[in-house]
Amino acid sequence: MARKVTKAIFPVAGMGTRFLPATKSVPKEIMTLVDRPLVQYAIDEARAAGITEFIFVTSRGKSALEDYFDHNLVLEQDLKSKGKDELLDVLNATNMESGAIAYIRQHKALGLGHAVWCARRLIGDEPFAVMLPDDVIAADKPCLQQMVEAYEETGGNMVAAMEVPTEQTSAYGILDTGQNVGTVVRAKGMVEKPKPQEAPSNLAVIGRYILGPSVLYNLNQKRKGSGGEIQLTDAIAEDIGNGVPVFGYKFDGQRFDCGSKAGFLQATVSFALAREDLRDDLSRYLHDIVATDRAAQ
Numbered sequence: 263m264a265r266k267v268t269k270a271i272f273p274v275a276g277m278g279t280r281f282l283p284a285t286k287s288v289p290k291e292i293m294t295l296v297d298r299p300l301v302q303y304a305i306d307e308a309r310a311a312g313i314t315e316f317i318f319v320t321s322r323g324k325s326a327l328e329d330y331f332d333h334n335l336v337l338e339q340d341l342k343s344k345g346k347d348e349l350l351d352v353l354n355a356t357n358m359e360s361g362a363i364a365y366i367r368q369h370k371a372l373g374l375g376h377a378v379w380c381a382r383r384l385i386g387d388e389p390f391a392v393m394l395p396d397d398v399i400a401a402d403k404p405c406l407q408q409m410v411e412a413y414e415e416t417g418g419n420m421v422a423a424m425e426v427p428t429e430q431t432s433a434y435g436i437l438d439t440g441q442n443v444g445t446v447v448r449a450k451g452m453v454e455k456p457k458p459q460e461a462p463s464n465l466a467v468i469g470r471y472i473l474g475p476s477v478l479y480n481l482n483q484k485r486k487g488s489g490g491e492i493q494l495t496d497a498i499a500e501d502i503g504n505g506v507p508v509f510g511y512k513f514d515g516q517r518f519d520c521g522s523k524a525g526f527l528q529a530t531v532s533f534a535l536a537r538e539d540l541r542d543d544l545s546r547y548l549h550d551i552v553a554t555d556r557a558a559q
């Protein structure tokens with residue numbers, strides 16, 4: 263049986279250029295989906311999967327993200343004195359235990375693989391999760407929890423996988439799979455951002471991983487890959503060559519690419535429609551504007 267996964271790395275040191283000018287001063291991970299920052303969704307998912315140590319790889323300009331996890335005692339006191347218990351509960355649910363969260367700085371944006379490698383001393387010799395907060399997954403059972411349960415049976419390395427249209431393979435890491443049946447698929451290889459004609463399959467890796475420490479050893483080589491960046495995909499693929507299995511886990515749920523404007527907007531609408539307090543007004547509004555738009559065409 264595989265070792266328990268209790269640590270997660272959140273690489274958030276990227277520049278978020280697709281959201282400029284907002285990301286000039288606001289970290290992408292703090293941007294709000296309905297009323298919670300993206301990072302809160304990732305933290306809640308990690309907690310549900312049994313994660314107790316949260317390691318953020320940050321960079322210059324991300325101090326708002328660090329502040330977000332501090333207790334806001336003045337606000338708490340104010341809400342308490344006014345008897346706003348519901349809001350106090352909302353706030354308390356975001357508080358982190360002292361010492362549960364650590365920040366490591368990536369001094370240069372050399373790639374996702376490099377960001378993960380920056381956390382190596384905090385991981386040591388145990389399996390760990392990697393979560394990219396801009397991939398938001400709506401699911402009955404949180405995605406990482408699904409993966410942890412599957413990983414307990416398989417060990418090795420596991421990546422969240424999803425089928426994408428062939429013309430989109432160049433936006434993802436793609437798994438080379440023999441057979442693509444069942445929920446857990448063993449990979450023969452992995453390629454970062456292949457052109458559609460060179461993609462070994464249409465099974466894409468998205469931002470949830472459970473990895474063994476061997477991936478960190480592979481990252482020690484600091485080899486540059488696609489786009490001149492140190493790629494996590496390459497370090498995981500290297501494990502396959504070394505006989506460590508890599509499994510694609512076809513999760514149950516809907517993934518939103520909140521690193522892109524279109525994905526962020528879709529997630530906003532979808533999460534708002536799932537909320538009882540917002541659903542009726544929003545769906546009426548959407549219905550009306552779609553009807554007006556159709557009539558104008």
Ligand code: UTP
Nearest residue numbers: 273274275276277278279280371372373374377
């Ligand atoms: P992205 O490819 O989405 O890059 O990174 P980005 O900088 O966040 O956004 P754009 O493309 O400029 O709009 C995927 C994940 O890897 C992290 C990012 O923070 C994001 O969570 N990352 C990427 C790092 O932590 N360090 C890096 O050097 C690169």
